[in-house]
Amino acid sequence: MLEIIGAGVALVIAIILVLAARQPDICHIARSIFVAAPPERIFPLIDDLKAMNEWNPFATQKGVSNVYSGPERGVGAADDFSGGGSAGRIEIVESTEPSQVALSLRMDRPMRCSNRVEFTIAPQNGGSLVTWDMKGRQPFIGKLFSLVMKPEKMVGGAFEQGLSDLKRLVETAREEAAE
Template sequence: MLKILIAIAIILVVAILGVLAYAATRPDTFRVQRSASIKAPPEKIFPLINDLQAWRGWSPYEKKDPDMQRRYSGPAAGKGAHYAWDGNKEIGAGSLEIIESMPSSKIAMRLDFVRPFESTNRADFTLEPNGDSTTVTWAMTGPLTLMFKLVHLVFNFDRMVGGDFEAGLADLKTLAETP
């Protein structure tokens, strides 16, 4: 009986070490990106992203917790605009700050999560004119610690966050295309 328990323990240790070793070989960063074509000029879309209070009209996270607590600081829009939230377990808590704002073409943000886990990522919105439409790309990048690499083995982060980005871009499209 003791030999069986020792054999099981050894198998478990080897399996755990194998999973850890495999996770350690995964990339050290992640990127989630989605794009949408919006029939509106960049000048109409840009303010909807650059003004953080305008996000209430299209952000998928607003729908997930309409009762979340919001705090705005800094300028109303553009570089230095800051937004902090504290919401339900689906939204968590954190903040974002616009760190780069290039009119009608690009907005970059520092995204700090506090809950359910701590992390710092970067979110970028790019707007590229394409005839009578604009291609809007929403991307998020960040580091992957070993713990997050393990989580990524089980959960498809690209599909989870990417689905939110797709929903947000669809709502942004509806808002921007409305006369």
């Protein structure tokens, strides 16, 4: 009887490992939002990490601390963060005013990984389309974790919240300036 139970447990573990191994090697998440403002009004809130952390849901969590280094904005600006169960570093590696900011994200906790994060700001009639895009290699432990908690759902929701907060911040400032 114990042999049958042991074989059953081994089979379940093997199935889980095979399913994890079949998950994509690259994790890619992207969200976009229309903001009723020109790119020049949005860009400074992304190219400056302190300003970004006013609307970034990963930074606004209770207990998150940030240590900034490098220039105040643009290439080389960096933020070493910890708290809320995560720790790592994000650094601006490309900055093309007013249309694009690319960042290198290194996570140390809850699991080690490296991602490229890009914000693009495309002018559109009456405003701008802002896209938050992240991609990186998914380690095996990440693949295993994604069987239970889908990164697309978990991180995608945070991207949506952040973009919504950015939109509100930019559009509220525009309304206040018009008054």
